[in-house]
Amino acid sequence: MNRALLFLAASAALFAQAVVSPEVNAGGRVTFRIAAPKATEVLFYGDFMPVGTTKPMQKDSKGVWSVTTDTLPPSVYIYHFVVDGITMADPVNPRIKLRARTSASLLEVPGDGNAEWQPRDVPHGTVEINYQKSKVLNGETRWIWIYTPPGYAASGNKKFPVLYLFHGSNDTAGGWVLAGHANFILDNLIAEKKAEPMIVVMPFGHAVPFGSPKEVQAKNVETYEQYLLQDVMPMVKAKYRINGTRDKTAIAGLSMGGGQSLGIGLKHLDLFSAIGVFSSSFPQGIEKYAADLKKANPLVWIGCGKEDAVYPRSADLAEKLKIAGVRHTWRATSGAHTYTVWRQYLAEFAPLLFH
Amino acid sequence: MNRALLFLAASAALFAQAVVSPEVNAGGRVTFRIAAPKATEVLFYGDFMPVGTTKPMQKDSKGVWSVTTDTLPPSVYIYHFVVDGITMADPVNPRIKLRARTSASLLEVPGDGNAEWQPRDVPHGTVEINYQKSKVLNGETRWIWIYTPPGYAASGNKKFPVLYLFHGSNDTAGGWVLAGHANFILDNLIAEKKAEPMIVVMPFGHAVPFGSPKEVQAKNVETYEQYLLQDVMPMVKAKYRINGTRDKTAIAGLSMGGGQSLGIGLKHLDLFSAIGVFSSSFPQGIEKYAADLKKANPLVWIGCGKEDAVYPRSADLAEKLKIAGVRHTWRATSGAHTYTVWRQYLAEFAPLLFH
Numbered sequence: 199m200n201r202a203l204l205f206l207a208a209s210a211a212l213f214a215q216a217v218v219s220p221e222v223n224a225g226g227r228v229t230f231r232i233a234a235p236k237a238t239e240v241l242f243y244g245d246f247m248p249v250g251t252t253k254p255m256q257k258d259s260k261g262v263w264s265v266t267t268d269t270l271p272p273s274v275y276i277y278h279f280v281v282d283g284i285t286m287a288d289p290v291n292p293r294i295k296l297r298a299r300t301s302a303s304l305l306e307v308p309g310d311g312n313a314e315w316q317p318r319d320v321p322h323g324t325v326e327i328n329y330q331k332s333k334v335l336n337g338e339t340r341w342i343w344i345y346t347p348p349g350y351a352a353s354g355n356k357k358f359p360v361l362y363l364f365h366g367s368n369d370t371a372g373g374w375v376l377a378g379h380a381n382f383i384l385d386n387l388i389a390e391k392k393a394e395p396m397i398v399v400m401p402f403g404h405a406v407p408f409g410s411p412k413e414v415q416a417k418n419v420e421t422y423e424q425y426l427l428q429d430v431m432p433m434v435k436a437k438y439r440i441n442g443t444r445d446k447t448a449i450a451g452l453s454m455g456g457g458q459s460l461g462i463g464l465k466h467l468d469l470f471s472a473i474g475v476f477s478s479s480f481p482q483g484i485e486k487y488a489a490d491l492k493k494a495n496p497l498v499w500i501g502c503g504k505e506d507a508v509y510p511r512s513a514d515l516a517e518k519l520k521i522a523g524v525r526h527t528w529r530a531t532s533g534a535h536t537y538t539v540w541r542q543y544l545a546e547f548a549p550l551l552f553h
Numbered sequence: 554m555n556r557a558l559l560f561l562a563a564s565a566a567l568f569a570q571a572v573v574s575p576e577v578n579a580g581g582r583v584t585f586r587i588a589a590p591k592a593t594e595v596l597f598y599g600d601f602m603p604v605g606t607t608k609p610m611q612k613d614s615k616g617v618w619s620v621t622t623d624t625l626p627p628s629v630y631i632y633h634f635v636v637d638g639i640t641m642a643d644p645v646n647p648r649i650k651l652r653a654r655t656s657a658s659l660l661e662v663p664g665d666g667n668a669e670w671q672p673r674d675v676p677h678g679t680v681e682i683n684y685q686k687s688k689v690l691n692g693e694t695r696w697i698w699i700y701t702p703p704g705y706a707a708s709g710n711k712k713f714p715v716l717y718l719f720h721g722s723n724d725t726a727g728g729w730v731l732a733g734h735a736n737f738i739l740d741n742l743i744a745e746k747k748a749e750p751m752i753v754v755m756p757f758g759h760a761v762p763f764g765s766p767k768e769v770q771a772k773n774v775e776t777y778e779q780y781l782l783q784d785v786m787p788m789v790k791a792k793y794r795i796n797g798t799r800d801k802t803a804i805a806g807l808s809m810g811g812g813q814s815l816g817i818g819l820k821h822l823d824l825f826s827a828i829g830v831f832s833s834s835f836p837q838g839i840e841k842y843a844a845d846l847k848k849a850n851p852l853v854w855i856g857c858g859k860e861d862a863v864y865p866r867s868a869d870l871a872e873k874l875k876i877a878g879v880r881h882t883w884r885a886t887s888g889a890h891t892y893t894v895w896r897q898y899l900a901e902f903a904p905l906l907f908h
Contacts, residue, residue, distance in 0.1 A: 236593065236637035281639065282591035287649075289641050289656045292725070294649050301644045317694040319686055327680040329672060329736070339672040351706075351792060370647070381684070437706060 235261025272309030298408035320389035321348030347395035359446035364455025450474025467494035479511030488522035503533030590616025627664030653763035675744035676703030702750035714801035719810025805829025834866030858888030
């Protein structure tokens with residue numbers, strides 16, 4: 199390339215640095231900006247908006263595009279830009295939404311500091327990234343994110359209950375921490391003695407590659423089940439001080455992860471005494487597990503937001519359990535298919551566990 | 554926006570999904586791709602290229618731009634695209650280079666599995682993310698990434714030496730793990746008994762906000778020193794089983810972090826017995842510390858790549874230590890200002906520690 203272009207690129211990079219985005223204004227309105235002087239159209243999407251919609255951004259005389267939201271309730275949101283058809287993270291925001299594929303950014307609208315997902319001035323647990331060569335997944339070295347409660351390291355021989363907690367499609371093992379703030383939620387619940395100090399195990403849920411053809415994707419739950427049982431759970435048992443009994447072991451997840459927790463939980467009712475299903479359906483047919491469920495009598499907790507596309511199927515799952523006379527909790531809440539809802543579900547679900 | 558635009562955006566998003574990038578070809582050539590049908594110019598930069606240069610990408614009939622490199626030696630590289638002036642991460646690559654600001658992606662060119670930075674079939678340590686409300690930094694809750702060696706949890710009352718390891722400018726506390734593979738390097742060295750099992754503490758090095766005006770930025774080392782001494786080190790001492798003695802405590806860093814390790818290390822020669830300075834200079838004037846250094850006689854290790862812009866100043870630092878008769882190691886290596894060099898430096902430096 200010639201020197202003029204080089205200069206142009208360098209100048210543009212410097213220019214981009216000066217842009218502030220996102221900017222949370224007084225009153226909870228948020229301005230997003232991107233320097234894109236040559237773009238002809240820039241769109242914005244945030245997960246506080248209806249799925250499938252976008253907002254057009256407006257270009258100023260310097261080529262910076264911006265959009266300002268209405269007041270947003272305190273939460274951590276996911277958003278992206280679409281610049282002339284390219285879906286991208288906010289180039290100047292350090293808080294990236296890590297994903298299995300495709301890019302987005304995180305926006306935190308802080309509240310008064312007392313929201314259940316905010317780090318309060320309480321003892322913090324630790325989020326431990328474990329690396330394991332998987333036997334089931336062809337020797338691939340995968341990370342597993344594991345939350346240990348405050349004081350775990352200094353608690354001698356004390357043993358703890360375990361919640362296996364799964365993310366959704368196109369997310370990573372870090373999703374429940376980085377976007378879900380599961381660690382802060384647990385810290386806060388434990389400090390208030392609302393939840394048992396527990397270990398939370400968060401593996402990477404794409405056992406077959408994300409974006410695989412349908413017939414490969416169909417094997418994901420089954421493959422993930424083998425990965426969980428043969429790689430993850432033995433590692434957890436060997437390395438962490440866990441009770442290991444059924445009454446001290448729970449399984450839960452959101453979206454794809456809710457389907458996994460139900461699919462795996464139902465096949466292993468001898469291992470799990472509680473199953474959490476956040477914003478998921480269960481196309482495999484829950485009826486055929488009714489007798490097993492009544493016999494094992496696990497805690498089954500199902501929640502879904504009424505603005506979520508999966509809501510009718512989630513409600514149907516709960517209805518079928520009701521008809522079959524299976525003990526369960528059904529929470530039809532406000533909200534859509536977002537971590538704003540899932541944080542609330544974790545905060546409701548965790549206190550019910552391990553009594 | 555109108556429905557046609559909405560459709561276009563949705564189609565473009567789906568289209569972007571189908572693009573494969575990066576793709577490591579047989580023989581170590583790598584193809585990068587981005588779907589940008591409307592763009593007029595797309596440039597590529599990877600940190601295996603000279604700083605300040607870019608490569609133009611070529612557009613195909615479907616609007617996908619691509620560029621293919623020559624053979625790249627096995628390593629983890631950092632790269633970005635510049636699409637019509639917008640510097641951005643690769644929108645379809647899940648491995649993001651987390652930064653304090655600005656976006657980039659990671660490319661791994663795998664070797665034979667035996668490189669010092671690759672996860673081998675050896676016991677793995679754990680990377681623990683600690684959250685701490687900082688007294689020094691106005692109550693901000695910050696994460697600190699801490700590596701514990703294999704078997705740490707099961708090692709009873711055994712105590713370990715500590716290396717404080719700092720990242721460079723525009724990086725994060727996770728940089729030494731996610732891009733530097735410090736954890737795998739230590740795992741491999743420990744498995745081969747080439748390095749002592751040690752705890753590695755990696756705080757976030759921007760004590761004043763990245764991109765602050767010069768007069769604020771000038772206070773970064775000093776503020777970071779207070780943060781390290783008053784927040785980080787007491788937390789590490791309280792929570793981890795460390796020896797805590799000078800001979801079992803080291804400090805090192807790359808680029809900005811190298812300046813921090815030298816700046817803080819020199820002022821606290823009673824705390825640190827080894828100082829590692831990777832690809833850094835020391836504008837404060839090393840001469841005035843010569844007497845202190847000769848008295849305390851720490852291990853001082855300085856390395857810099859000959860293609861690095863900082864090389865002359867780094868060599869000058871080593872030369873001044875030589876003239877002053879201060880014990881030190883000076884490694885003038887090949888390479889530039891990249892993690893490819895810093896991984897090698899860590900692999901050389903860690904075995905020298907704590908004997």
